[in-house]
Amino acid sequence: MKRALFIGLFGFSLALSSSITLAQDTQESVIKYRQTVMRTNAGHLGALSSIVKGEIGYTEHMSGHAAALAGNMEMLLDIFPDGSGSGFKTRALPAIWEDQAKFAEVVTRARAEAAKLVEVVESGGDAAAIGAQVGELGKNGCGACHTAFRGPAVN
Numbered sequence: 001m002k003r004a005l006f007i008g009l010f011g012f013s014l015a016l017s018s019s020i021t022l023a024q025d026t027q028e029s030v031i032k033y034r035q036t037v038m039r040t041n042a043g044h045l046g047a048l049s050s051i052v053k054g055e056i057g058y059t060e061h062m063s064g065h066a067a068a069l070a071g072n073m074e075m076l077l078d079i080f081p082d083g084s085g086s087g088f089k090t091r092a093l094p095a096i097w098e099d100q101a102k103f104a105e106v107v108t109r110a111r112a113e114a115a116k117l118v119e120v121v122e123s124g125g126d127a128a129a130i131g132a133q134v135g136e137l138g139k140n141g142c143g144a145c146h147t148a149f150r151g152p153a154v155n
Contacts, residue, residue, distance in 0.1 A: 110141030
């Protein structure tokens with residue numbers, strides 16, 4: 001009887017430790033995915049800025065970059081699930097989960113600015129108009145979120 005109880009408890013503890021590890025791996029995977037999405041945002045903004053400044057041609061790519069940014073903005077609330085900011089190296093501040101209403105408000109603003117960028121690009125806006133909207137997205141979208149909800153770089 002004692003042996004069966006020991007084997008049962010041992011099996012239960014193995015299963016429990018496996019599920020805890022899986023939960024931690026899932027959180028770490030979410031953070032890595034989130035960081036990848038954020039890097040793509042920076043890449044698309046940087047590419048748009050280079051095109052608008054005339055540093056490179058490829059004006060026909062502006063629509064793709066704008067659409068990608070707008071698509072990524074739609075993902076933002078999903079990629080910050082509860083528990084994905086603690087215990088790991090991440091720049092995401094606890095304020096994201098402590099004030100979810102404010103975070104959602106800032107994300108909504110970023111989505112709106114990205115949608116405006118798509119409109120300006122697709123309407124054939126000139127470089128100045130597109131550049132101005134890239135600036136608005138950077139300031140009122142990305143920048144507003146980074147100011148309130150992103151901490152310093154982690155090593």
